[in-house]
Amino acid sequence: MQQAVAVDDARRLDEADPLSAFRSRFLAVPEVVAYLDGNSLGRPLDRTPEGLAGLARDRWGGRLIRGWDEGWMEEPQRLGDDLGRIVLGAGPGQTIVGDSTSVLLYKAVRAAVALRPDRDEVVLAGGDFPTDRFVLQGVADELGLRLVPLEAPHDGGVEADQVAAAVGPRTAAVVLSHVAYRSAHITDVSAVTAAAHAAGAVTVWDLSHSAGAVPLRLDEWEVDLAVGCSYKYLNGGPGAPAFVYARASLLPSLQQPIQGWMGAAEPFAMGERYVADPGIRRFLSGTPSILAMQPLADMLSLLDEVGIDAVRAKSERLTAYAVDRYDAELAPLGARFASPRDPQRRGSHVTFDHPAFEAMLPRLHARGVVPDFRRPDGLRIGLSPLSTSFEELELGLQAVREELVQAG
Known part of the structure; x- marks a missing residue:
């Protein structure tokens, strides 16, 4: 019940998010529940596959060597x-x-x-x-x-x-x-x-x-x-x-x-x-x-179109949400916070440390949750502001918590 309430709260944040409409500009993969590794590799935009095909077909295929002069x-x-x-x-x-x-x-x-x-x-x-x-x-x-x-x-x-x-x-x-x-x-x-x-x-x-x-x-x-x-x-x-x-x-x-x-x-x-x-x-x-x-x-x-300052504002909201959920759900399970607490001194990812994280990765991936891992025991939660939702983040952190509970 508590988890369902948290998901509802996250959805309300998405509804209030002025950048929420831009998430539809990115390709989504149905089997990925939470992509939390945008700080390593961002999602492609939905226009990019056709853009690449058009470039190969029209500019490369159509203009050939003349493209260098054009x-x-x-x-x-x-x-x-x-x-x-x-x-x-x-x-x-x-x-x-x-x-x-x-x-x-x-x-x-x-x-x-x-x-x-x-x-x-x-x-x-x-x-x-x-x-x-x-x-x-x-x-x-x-x-x-x-x-x-x-x-x-x-x-x-x-x-x-x-x-x-x-x-x-x-x-x-x-x-x-x-x-x-x-x-x-x-x-x-x-x-x-x-x-x-x-x-x-x-x-x-x-x-x-x-x-x-x-x-x-x-x-x-x-x-x-x-x-x-x-x-x-x-x-x-x-x-x-x-x-x-x-x-x-x-x-x-x-x-x-x-x-x-x-x-x-x-x-x-x-x-x-x-x-x-x-x-x-x-x-x-x-x-x-x-x-x-x-x-x-x-x-x-x-x-x-969006403006980098608006992107930054969303990034700060996302990382703050991740920190709040860490304090409530992951810290009691022995995870350690390994990023600055001040949002103005923090980029667009946060890192939690726990010795069980590396072994958890395959299980998280099987659940459609994709965070990042950095040795020796850091789980990076990478939040790409234009493509990451609060609900996605919440579901991902819930999966991390559940796997930590199972790890004992």
């Missing part, structure tokens, strides 16, 4: 400008789409440290996502740099005062995630960037867990470089192309390490020596994937 060459920057305007808080000419997050992070970090050739340290988060740490380890090995890892609480993230204490005359770059992949802690980009700049260092931000769910003001915050993926809250699909942002005033000085023909000033000149494009295209290397950009373009159109 807009494909400009597509990575056009989409980047849309991404900057709608999501990143960035003016035109500073963002481009292409490659993977790992490749673009490598390019951005190499470009950042090249701006400070007389410095040999890079500050990072010791508990950051493996790709970020692995890329930095590789760059450090290549260039003889020293990594300075900053530790953070299990339920938090790196703070600006830590960065201010760590940077100094040897710091070339500070490389951090805006939203911590495990805890969802939001790091203060503006304060950290200011602290890095005061020490003469360059900043590189990973926006993978914030872009599309948390408002960004890259120009206002004076960010130097940033990268991010498009398959989480930007719903670009598995392996969708990533993006890189570079502050306009830095562009003439930035040298990225993978020099390819698409990043050259005159790609079709077939020149003897590489000359970088004067703008953001210098971060391209090979031929961009036009087909793979279509789902991202669809989602940006939807975000432009």
Whole structure:
């Protein structure tokens, strides 16, 4: 009876939700009762399958090679400008789409440290996502740099005062995630960037867990470089192309390490020596994937219609609901809360810890409940604001509770 009341309450929240109508824009799978992993892979929009088919049939099949002269060459920057305007808080000419997050992070970090050739340290988060740490380890090995890892609480993230204490005359770059992949802690980009700049260092931000769910003001915050993926809250699909942002005033000085023909000033000149494009295209290397950009373009159109601030407001309501239900139902069963309590310091997911969670995953999946798991024992509840309902969240958390009860 208590569970039925909770579902009714969740339905009332959905009825009052000003964004509820947008859930119908996404493909739904009947056997999925609760999809709580939008922070890893977003649902496709309902228009995307036909859009991809139309692109293959009409633009690729119909126009063939002529498509490059009819807009494909400009597509990575056009989409980047849309991404900057709608999501990143960035003016035109500073963002481009292409490659993977790992490749673009490598390019951005190499470009950042090249701006400070007389410095040999890079500050990072010791508990950051493996790709970020692995890329930095590789760059450090290549260039003889020293990594300075900053530790953070299990339920938090790196703070600006830590960065201010760590940077100094040897710091070339500070490389951090805006939203911590495990805890969802939001790091203060503006304060950290200011602290890095005061020490003469360059900043590189990973926006993978914030872009599309948390408002960004890259120009206002004076960010130097940033990268991010498009398959989480930007719903670009598995392996969708990533993006890189570079502050306009830095562009003439930035040298990225993978020099390819698409990043050259005159790609079709077939020149003897590489000359970088004067703008953001210098971060391209090979031929961009036009087909793979279509789902991202669809989602940006939807975000432009809704507005990122409205998305953020829904995200805060969803995570607050998840926290309330955790306090009432999961904490008494021994689950531990592993995210910030303050909604303004929390991204669009929450993490609960319990040693039984990993073994529960197959049973949850069999029930049509799909959360995310991060070792050693963290269950991430990823809430994609435009496609996740309160009822869906409630049903998913009820399943988690029931499985915990059975686990004893």
